[in-house]
Amino acid sequence: MLAKYATMLRADLRLFWSGVRASWATYLVELTPTVFFGFRIPRILLQSLFFVFLAKAAGGDQLARFAMIGNGIQIAVFMVMLSMEEVIESEKWNSTFQYLIAAPSSWFPSMLGKSASYFGDALIASTVSFAVLIPALHIQILPLDLLRATPIILLIFISASALGWSIGAFSLPIRYGYMICNWFAYAMIIFCGINIPTSAMPAWVQVIGNLLPVTHGLQAVRALIDGATYASVWPLVGKEILIALFYAAAAWLVFGYRMRVTRQNGNFELV
Amino acid sequence: MKAAHLRATLRVLGNSIVLQVKDNVVSNYFIATLVMQPVIFTIISVGTYLYGHKPDLGLFAITGTGLISIWNNNLFISGELIRRERRTGTLSLVIAAPTPLLVILLGKSFANAITSVLAMGVTFLTGMIAFRLPIGIADPLVFSIGLVLVVFSITCLGLVFGSLFVITRNAGEFVSVANFPVYILSGLSVPLTLLPLWTRPLSNFLTPTWGNKILNQAAVQSSGNMLPNYLWIVGLSAIYLVIAWFLYRRVEYLALRAGTLEQW
Numbered sequence: 329m330l331a332k333y334a335t336m337l338r339a340d341l342r343l344f345w346s347g348v349r350a351s352w353a354t355y356l357v358e359l360t361p362t363v364f365f366g367f368r369i370p371r372i373l374l375q376s377l378f379f380v381f382l383a384k385a386a387g388g389d390q391l392a393r394f395a396m397i398g399n400g401i402q403i404a405v406f407m408v409m410l411s412m413e414e415v416i417e418s419e420k421w422n423s424t425f426q427y428l429i430a431a432p433s434s435w436f437p438s439m440l441g442k443s444a445s446y447f448g449d450a451l452i453a454s455t456v457s458f459a460v461l462i463p464a465l466h467i468q469i470l471p472l473d474l475l476r477a478t479p480i481i482l483l484i485f486i487s488a489s490a491l492g493w494s495i496g497a498f499s500l501p502i503r504y505g506y507m508i509c510n511w512f513a514y515a516m517i518i519f520c521g522i523n524i525p526t527s528a529m530p531a532w533v534q535v536i537g538n539l540l541p542v543t544h545g546l547q548a549v550r551a552l553i554d555g556a557t558y559a560s561v562w563p564l565v566g567k568e569i570l571i572a573l574f575y576a577a578a579a580w581l582v583f584g585y586r587m588r589v590t591r592q593n594g595n596f597e598l599v
Numbered sequence: 600m601k602a603a604h605l606r607a608t609l610r611v612l613g614n615s616i617v618l619q620v621k622d623n624v625v626s627n628y629f630i631a632t633l634v635m636q637p638v639i640f641t642i643i644s645v646g647t648y649l650y651g652h653k654p655d656l657g658l659f660a661i662t663g664t665g666l667i668s669i670w671n672n673n674l675f676i677s678g679e680l681i682r683r684e685r686r687t688g689t690l691s692l693v694i695a696a697p698t699p700l701l702v703i704l705l706g707k708s709f710a711n712a713i714t715s716v717l718a719m720g721v722t723f724l725t726g727m728i729a730f731r732l733p734i735g736i737a738d739p740l741v742f743s744i745g746l747v748l749v750v751f752s753i754t755c756l757g758l759v760f761g762s763l764f765v766i767t768r769n770a771g772e773f774v775s776v777a778n779f780p781v782y783i784l785s786g787l788s789v790p791l792t793l794l795p796l797w798t799r800p801l802s803n804f805l806t807p808t809w810g811n812k813i814l815n816q817a818a819v820q821s822s823g824n825m826l827p828n829y830l831w832i833v834g835l836s837a838i839y840l841v842i843a844w845f846l847y848r849r850v851e852y853l854a855l856r857a858g859t860l861e862q863w
Contacts, residue, residue: 363769366776371776379643381789385793386647386648387651391651517639524647
């Protein structure tokens with residue numbers, strides 16, 4: 329019995345590793361040095377810069393600092409959500425969805441592996457945004473405080489990824505998944521308290537914000553940067569973990585449902 | 600001969616506009632972009648100013664967001680147009696046709712700009728509904744003239760970028776980068792005074808800067824001499840058209856010399 333589980337685990341790990349290699353290969357093909365340095369890095373910096381400028385114009389240095397922390401993370405959330413949605417949707421556009429259905433192995437480890445390089449991409453986005461804009465705009469955030477909050481920042485990426493996966497799974501039968509995810513990611517600037525605190529929002533916005541990834545994690549990051557202890561932000565971290573698990577479970581269930589229905593109907597061309 | 604040539608060019612231009620408007624009307628993608636982006640950006644920008652206790656900048660944020668949406672739609676759809684022609688394999692045919700590519704894309708881009716004017720209405724509506732801002736335009740005539748001029752000028756600026764989309768497959772990436780510098784340098788929703796002085800010449804070279812000035816002035820006061828701003832927009836449009844004309848000729852030459860578009 330134990331040997332059987334060990335074999336299954338080895339097979340899953342192999343699938344995961346294959347997914348990682350595929351993800352890395354795709355990443356390198358898509359992001360040539362020209363694209364990375366010519367388009368990706370400027371986009372990361374300019375998007376964050378625009379929203380930080382907006383906050384500075386509205387509320388001076390204090391609000392600019394608030395927006396810098398939010399947008400330094402949001403730009404990575406934005407990218408990781410779109411990438412995760414694409415990981416799911418690309419199975420349809422590349423006509424590999426039917427192979428996932430037909431394969432005897434579990435689809436989960438391979439899909440997880442295929443998402444791997446995009447976590448690295450998100451980390452690069454946040455790092456570049458903070459490393460360039462904090463000194464350039466003379467914003468008072470200590471690098472050590474940021475480093476202390478890194479585990480929570482990574483947790484935010486994971487929970488945002490789960491939302492990206494679930495949007496991808498829900499929107500698989502339609503053609504506008506990427507666009508929906510794009511607007512969702514922009515709308516999170518409002519709902520998750522990226523530029524201004526959620527407490528300043530109407531009650532219904534706060535309710536939606538509390539159900540989304542990033543909101544609680546970002547509050548924890550802000551508190552940690554301002555000197556709070558991990559023990560004091562634990563409730564916020566716990567909520568972020570629960571939300572991540574909820575969206576990951578939703579993505580897993582819905583994607584599994586899509587595969588099952590497609591197998592039953594035999595109409596993967598329509599997905 | 601010249602009259603016939605002009606008539607033919609105008610016919611292509613007209614057909615190109617009509618075709619693109621028809622395409623936009625049935626495009627869920629276009630409609631969603633046209634509505635969603637202004638709503639989200641208006642809420643973010645006006646909300647941030649209200650939180651910072653600067654409600655007087657609400658109207659500035661709204662007109663800025665409207666121009667952001669017009670520029671974004673124009674640039675995004677221009678990139679998408681070329682990408683779609685390339686995907687469907689018709690880009691080579693369009694370039695090989697005797698009608699200059701610039702004329703065809705001018706029509707299509709202008710159609711996008713006209714339809715994206717709706718975004719300005721969406722931003723005003725969002726400001727009124729979401730924030731109950733007392734929004735009124737002090738000088739509707741000047742505002743309308745400014746809007747028409749800036750839409751035409753943004754179309755011309757979009758053409759300059761559009762020429763580059765023919766010889767790159769990274770139009771999507773380019774669009775995502777080219778948006779934000781224009782927002783920032785043109786002072787759309789963010790004041791230009793935040794920027795260092797050395798950026799002013801760059802701002803002056805961008806037509807949304809002048810469009811933003813006209814629309815903001817027309818929105819808050821009914822007096823003031825707008826002529827210098829109009830002249831800037833007209834002058835810049837002419838410069839963009841000349842640059843776009845040279846770039847398209849160069850791109851067409853490169854494509855015809857190579858005999859294929861596959862290498863880009």
